[in-house]
Structure formats: structure tokens, C-alpha cells
Amino acid sequence: MHDSENPRESIEEFGARADTWLSTSIPPRWKSERGALSTSESDAIRRDWDRTLSEAGFAGLSLPKEFGGQGMGLAEEVAFHVLAAKAQAPDGLARIGKILTAPLLVRFGTVAQQARYLPKILNGEEIWCQGFSEPTAGSDLASIASRATRVSGGYHIRGRKTWTSFVQHADRCLMLVQTDEQAPRYKNLSLFLVDMRQAGVTVDDIRQISGAVHFAEVQFTDVFVSDDDRVGADGEGWKLAMSILSDExxxxxxxxxxxxxxxxxxxxxxxxxxxxxxxxxxxxxxxxxxxxxxxxxxxxxxxxxxxxxxxxxxxxxxxxxxxxxxxxxxxxxxxxxxxxxxxxxxxxxxxxxxxxxxxxxxxxxxxxxxxxxxxxx
Ligand SMILES: Cc1cc2nc3c(=O)[nH]c(=O)nc-3n(C[C@H](O)[C@H](O)[C@H](O)COP(=O)(O)OP(=O)(O)OC[C@H]3O[C@@H](n4cnc5c(N)ncnc54)[C@H](O)[C@@H]3O)c2cc1C
CATH class of the missing domain: 1.20.140.10 (Butyryl-CoA Dehydrogenase, subunit A, domain 3)
Incomplete structure (x- = not known):
């Protein structure tokens, strides 16, 4: 992206600017007391970090400016991640939204979906999770069994997702579901933006072998999602899921x-x-x-x-x-x-x-x- 009044800074200039900002912006407690912080203290710092990044213009680096991003490229995105890791910056909670949902909505979302979701993804106000894997479908993702049935104005979703990272914090889920039992494999799935703060969503934590709890199993019992929150057409879910996996x-x-x-x-x-x-x-x-x-x-x-x-x-x-x-x-x-x-x-x-x-x-x-x-x- 280039405009004559505001020429694009070089990757070196960007790196220097990001490095200077990082050197004064990382919460001191994160660096000095990281190992001693409770989970809730650490989560609060990670959530604040998403907001700080957004206020300073370092969120959505590779998203186009018209969608609230910075209009840069993957080179700047990668350079920033390298510098942030070197500076021991917190990892925000908004990762799934930023890496998976935002690029998906820019490419395939409606104008209303882009306006509703992108600002709150970029400022960290809404946390997202990814509901793809199920107890009986992981590598063979096309065999998922969660099902959405038609109701007035949308669908009711029923099923079980597992290994769902960030779900303990999530406001929304990027969810792959079967919408047509009769349709052939790969044509029977749709992708939804599901509200996780409604009745019918039950989260059971799973502890990993390291002791950390990064994910959970989630039961969806007749959870409503409106037509407006389906991305793409009915039956287009597989194509969208493949686009998401390459971003991931x-x-x-x-x-x-x-x-x-x-x-x-x-x-x-x-x-x-x-x-x-x-x-x-x-x-x-x-x-x-x-x-x-x-x-x-x-x-x-x-x-x-x-x-x-x-x-x-x-x-x-x-x-x-x-x-x-x-x-x-x-x-x-x-x-x-x-x-x-x-x-x-x-x-x-x-x-x-x-x-x-x-x-x-x-x-x-x-x-x-x-x-x-x-x-x-
Ligand atoms: C830390 C962590 C976080 C995760 N977060 C999420 C998340 O946020 N959202 C989400 O939806 N999922 C998430 N997952 C799930 C992850 O995507 C699945 O675990 C993964 O796709 C494998 O599926 P599975 O566990 O069902 O294993 P299976 O598919 O049952 O595979 C079992 C074994 O068989 C092998 N195998 C299977 N099929 C083949 C084949 N065709 N050829 C060769 N080998 C094969 C696999 O490689 C594996 O070794 C997460 C997983 C982990 C570990």
C-alpha cells in the first residue's frame, strides 16, 4: 500500500519504531513477576495488552486500512512477532480472532459482519475460539457430526466440540457445522459466528500433560445462530475452513x-x-x-x-x-x-x-x- 502524501515506511523503519515502542510499553509485572502471577492476573495483563496494541496502532498490521487494520503485509506482521517475542511481550487473548476470524471476514464476510465484528476483534474487546475438532473428528475434519437445523431466522446448533483453545474466555466461536445431511461430503457443511454467552453452551476444561489448561470440550444444546451470522452460503463451509487452516x-x-x-x-x-x-x-x-x-x-x-x-x-x-x-x-x-x-x-x-x-x-x-x-x- 502506497500513497504519495503518506509514503509507506520501510520494513527497517517499521522495525525500529516497533522496537522503540515495545521497549517502553510492556507491563513491568509481566517481565519481572511472570512466573509468580496467578492465572487471573496473567489473563488480565494479556487482555489489556490487546487493547494497548490496538491503541498504539500495532493490531491488524496486515489487514487493509478500510477494515481497521494498518495496511501492511505479512513481512511487518512477522517482524513485529519476532520483536515482541524478543522483548518478552505478553501474548494477547485475541489471537484466534486476529489470525483466523478477521482475515476470513475481510475475504468472505458481509459488510454487516465486517462492521459488527472487526473493530472488537482488533481492540481485544471480544475474544474468539475455533470450533472445528470434535471427539470423533479431527484430522478427518469433513466427518464432523455437529448439526444445525433450520428454525425461524436462523438455525439451532447441537453437538460437541473439543480441544477448543481460548474457549474459557470466548465471546464468539468460529464454528464448522453440518447443515445438510443429504448433501455429499464437503458440500454439507457451513460456517457460523456463534455467540458463546448464551444458554445451551457448556464448557468442560481439559488439563494438558504439562499441567496447563489451554482448551476445553464444549457442548452445544440447541444454541441459536441467526442467518446473518453464517459466513458464505449454506454448504460453503468446507471451502472457508480450508482458507482458515492456511491462515492458522x-x-x-x-x-x-x-x-x-x-x-x-x-x-x-x-x-x-x-x-x-x-x-x-x-x-x-x-x-x-x-x-x-x-x-x-x-x-x-x-x-x-x-x-x-x-x-x-x-x-x-x-x-x-x-x-x-x-x-x-x-x-x-x-x-x-x-x-x-x-x-x-x-x-x-x-x-x-x-x-x-x-x-x-x-x-x-x-x-x-x-x-x-x-x-x-
Ligand atoms: C494444544 C491444542 C490446541 C488445539 N486447539 C484447537 C482449537 O482451538 N480448535 C479446534 O477445532 N481444534 C483444536 N485442536 C485440535 C487439533 O486440530 C486436532 O487434535 C488435530 O487436528 C488432530 O485431530 P485428532 O486429535 O482428532 O486426532 P486424529 O485425527 O484422531 O489422529 C490421530 C493420529 O492419527 C494420525 N492420522 C490421522 N489421519 C491420518 C492420515 N490420513 N494419514 C496419516 N496419519 C493420520 C494423526 O496424525 C494422529 O497422529 C487443538 C489441539 C491441540 C493439541
Whole structure:
């Protein structure tokens, strides 16, 4: 985006501006007392952070200006995530809304949906979750069983979603549901923007192996959603879900993980890089971190293409960063330093989930086999 009165700043100028702002804007308690904060204190800081980002003009960096974004590109989005991770900024609660719902509504939403939802996504006032997976449908997403039946002015939704991240905070859910039992596979689903603050929504927390509670199972019992809150046409849900999944695997999370992985490898190299039992493993991880940086740049370069090439690149990126993170945490644990045992224990267990969410790595490898290597199904 370029206009003569207000020429676009270069990526270097943007980075310098963002870095200066981050250096004075991160809540001191987040940095100094992070480990000691209660969940509610930490959530309050994360929620405030979304508002602070919005007020300072750092929310929706890659969304067009006419939709309340900053009119920049994926390069600025990734650069900001890298700088924010280096500065140890909080991770906001508005992630699903910003990464998944907002780009979807810009591409496929009605004018009314864009006006109703985008401002509150960008300022963090409304938190979103993603209701795709079900107890009997994950990788095979097209086999979901939640069903919406027609009622006056909209639908009643009945069914069960699971592994739903951020649902404990969520005001709205981006939800994939069956709307036509008779229609063929892939033509029988629709996508809805569901109000989570109504009767009929029941949330049961699920604790992960690390001890953290990032997600829950959710029961929907005759929950109303109006026609105005269906995105796209009835039966178009699969196409929209595929667009959402490619945004989910995109650069933002990989950028944050890259910084964490890089800093963990640097710390390990410094403390045990010359240990005979670890030196070769740490050198290999160091090289893989550079390859991850390269893959990230590749995805940024392919931003404009949004088609097959982008989809292939984000599948590769997802596998590269998630498996590197898991291997770094294994090396950290094996290093056996008593001072950071708890850090590595938690990181090791947390990293297990990275090869599962946003589509498992086996599924990403299927995509690579078929679409990158052209192998038969
Ligand atoms: C931390 C975390 C957060 C999540 N957040 C959300 C969320 O917010 N919203 C949401 O909707 N979902 C969420 N998920 C769910 C996630 O998308 C699913 O777990 C994932 O898609 C896998 O589905 P599944 O668990 O049903 O496993 P399954 O699909 O049952 O797979 C079981 C195993 O079989 C393998 N497998 C399955 N099919 C194939 C195949 N065709 N070829 C090769 N191998 C195969 C899988 O790779 C896996 O190893 C989250 C998951 C995690 C771990």
C-alpha cells in the first residue's frame, strides 16, 4: 500500500519504531513477576495488552486500512512477532480472532459482519475460539457430526466440540457445522459466528500433560445462530475452513516460536556447547534454527500468492518449527542443569502438542507428499 502524501515506511523503519515502542510499553509485572502471577492476573495483563496494541496502532498490521487494520503485509506482521517475542511481550487473548476470524471476514464476510465484528476483534474487546475438532473428528475434519437445523431466522446448533483453545474466555466461536445431511461430503457443511454467552453452551476444561489448561470440550444444546451470522452460503463451509487452516499455519506463530527456539539454543550453546555428549546435537539444532529462519522468509515472500505455493510452504514451515521445538526441549532436558529443570520439563511437555494442533504433522506430510512431491494418494 502506497500513497504519495503518506509514503509507506520501510520494513527497517517499521522495525525500529516497533522496537522503540515495545521497549517502553510492556507491563513491568509481566517481565519481572511472570512466573509468580496467578492465572487471573496473567489473563488480565494479556487482555489489556490487546487493547494497548490496538491503541498504539500495532493490531491488524496486515489487514487493509478500510477494515481497521494498518495496511501492511505479512513481512511487518512477522517482524513485529519476532520483536515482541524478543522483548518478552505478553501474548494477547485475541489471537484466534486476529489470525483466523478477521482475515476470513475481510475475504468472505458481509459488510454487516465486517462492521459488527472487526473493530472488537482488533481492540481485544471480544475474544474468539475455533470450533472445528470434535471427539470423533479431527484430522478427518469433513466427518464432523455437529448439526444445525433450520428454525425461524436462523438455525439451532447441537453437538460437541473439543480441544477448543481460548474457549474459557470466548465471546464468539468460529464454528464448522453440518447443515445438510443429504448433501455429499464437503458440500454439507457451513460456517457460523456463534455467540458463546448464551444458554445451551457448556464448557468442560481439559488439563494438558504439562499441567496447563489451554482448551476445553464444549457442548452445544440447541444454541441459536441467526442467518446473518453464517459466513458464505449454506454448504460453503468446507471451502472457508480450508482458507482458515492456511491462515492458522501461516507465519505469526512460527515467528514467535523461532525467537524462543533461537534463544533456547543460544543459551544451551553457551552453557554446554563444549560438552562431548551434547556438542554435535546442539550444532545440528543450531543449523536447523537457521533453516527455520529461511523457511519463515520463504513464507513471507510467498504472501501475495495465497494459493497452492503458499499452502505448501506453510505446511513445511509448520513441520519444521514444531519438530525443532520438540528436539530443542529434549536437548535442554538431557543437559540436566538443576537450575532450569522445571523450565525444560514444562517446555518439553508443552511442545508435544505442537505437532498435533493446526493439523497434525502426519497430515502436513500427506500434503507435502501429494502437493510438493506429486506422489500418488
Ligand atoms: C494444544 C491444542 C490446541 C488445539 N486447539 C484447537 C482449537 O482451538 N480448535 C479446534 O477445532 N481444534 C483444536 N485442536 C485440535 C487439533 O486440530 C486436532 O487434535 C488435530 O487436528 C488432530 O485431530 P485428532 O486429535 O482428532 O486426532 P486424529 O485425527 O484422531 O489422529 C490421530 C493420529 O492419527 C494420525 N492420522 C490421522 N489421519 C491420518 C492420515 N490420513 N494419514 C496419516 N496419519 C493420520 C494423526 O496424525 C494422529 O497422529 C487443538 C489441539 C491441540 C493439541
Amino acid at each position: 499455519r501461516g507465519g505469526a506463530e512460527a515467528a514467535t516460536r523461532y525467537v524462543e527456539i533461537r534463544s533456547d539454543i543460544d543459551a544451551l550453546l553457551e552453557t554446554c556447547g563444549d560438552r562431548p555428549d551434547l556438542a554435535a546435537e546442539l550444532s545440528a539444532l543450531d543449523i536447523r534454527a537457521e533453516a527455520l529462519r529461511w523457511h519463515l522468509s520463504k513464507v513471507v515472500d510467498l504472501e501475495g500468492e495465497q494459493g497452492e505455493a503458499f499452502l505448501r510452504a506453510v505446511s513445511v514451515l509448520k513441520v519444521v518449527w514444531s519438530e525443532l521445538w520438540q528436539d530443542v526441549t529434549r536437548a535442554g532436558w538431557r543437559a540436566g542443569n538443576p537450575d532450569d529443570r522445571e523450565h525444560w520439563r514444562f517446555q518439553y511437555l508443552e511442545s508435544r502438542s505442537a505437532s498435533i494442533y493446526s493439523g497434525t504433522n502426519e497430515i502436513q506430510r500427506n500434503i507435502m507428499a501429494e502437493r510438493v512431491l506429486g506422489l500418488p494418494r
